[in-house]
Amino acid sequence: MSETVEVTRSLVSAPLPQIIEKLGISIAQAQAALDANSVKLAQEMSEVTVDIGGEARNLISLGFTPTFYAFTEATVEAKLSFSMNESTEVGVKVGASVSGGTGFVMVAASVDVSYARKFSVSAEGSSSIAARLVSLPPPDVFIELLRRQADKPVP
Template structure:
C-alpha cells in the first residue's frame, strides 16, 4: 500500500464525535461553576451588613442581586488541509564509442539506468472553539425569596 493512502486514512479518521462530546461536557461543567459562583455571591450579599439611618440591612434586602450567566451557543471548528504527491522517475541513457588505431577496431558500449520514487506529504490543521456567554436575570423563584426577605425586613422595622 502506498504511503499516500496510509496518510490519507489517518487524516480522515479525526475523532469529531469525541471533540463534540468534550465540548458539551466542558460547557456543562462551566455552567455549573457559574451557577455555584452566583449562589456564593448571594450568600455574601446576605452576610454583608449595611447600616442606614440607624438600621442594619443586608444587600439582598436592599434589592441587590447577584448576576447569573448562561451559555447561549458554542461552536467548534476544525480545518484540515493536506497535500500528497508521489512521483516516479526513470531515465535510461546509452552510448557507443568506436576507435580505429592501426587496423585494430575497438568498440565500447555503456548503459546508464536510474530509477527514483519520491513521496511528499504535508498537512496543516487549525481549530477553534468559541462560546457565547450572556447575563440573565435572577431566576424567578430566587427573586421571589428576595422579595419576601425584603418585605419581612420592612415589617421588622415597623415593629
C-alpha cells in the same frame, strides 16, 4: 497499499465525536459552576449589612441581586490541510564510441539506467473553540424568595 493512501487515512480519522462530547461536558460543568457561584453570591449579599439611618439592611433588601450567566453558543472549528505527492522518475542514457587504428576497430557501449520513486507529504492543522456567555436576570421565583427573605428584620 501505497503510503499515500495510508497517510490520507490517518489524517482523516480525527476524533471529532469525542471532541464535541468533551466540549458539551465542559460547558455543562462550567454552567453548573457559574450557577453555584451566583447562588453563593446571593447568600453573601444577604449576609452583608449596611447601616442606613440607624437601620441595618442587607444588600438584597436594597435591591442588589446576583448576576446569572448562561452559555448561549459554543463552536468547535477544526481545519486540516494536507498535500501529498508521489512521483516516479525513470532515466536511460545510452552512449557508444568507436575508435580504431590500422588493422583494428574498438567499439564500446555504455548504458546508464536510473529509477527513482519519491513521496512527499505535508500536513497542517489548527483548531479553535469559542463559547458565548451572556448575563441573565435571576429567575423570578429566586427574586421573590430573596425579597421575602429581605423583608425579615436583620438581628
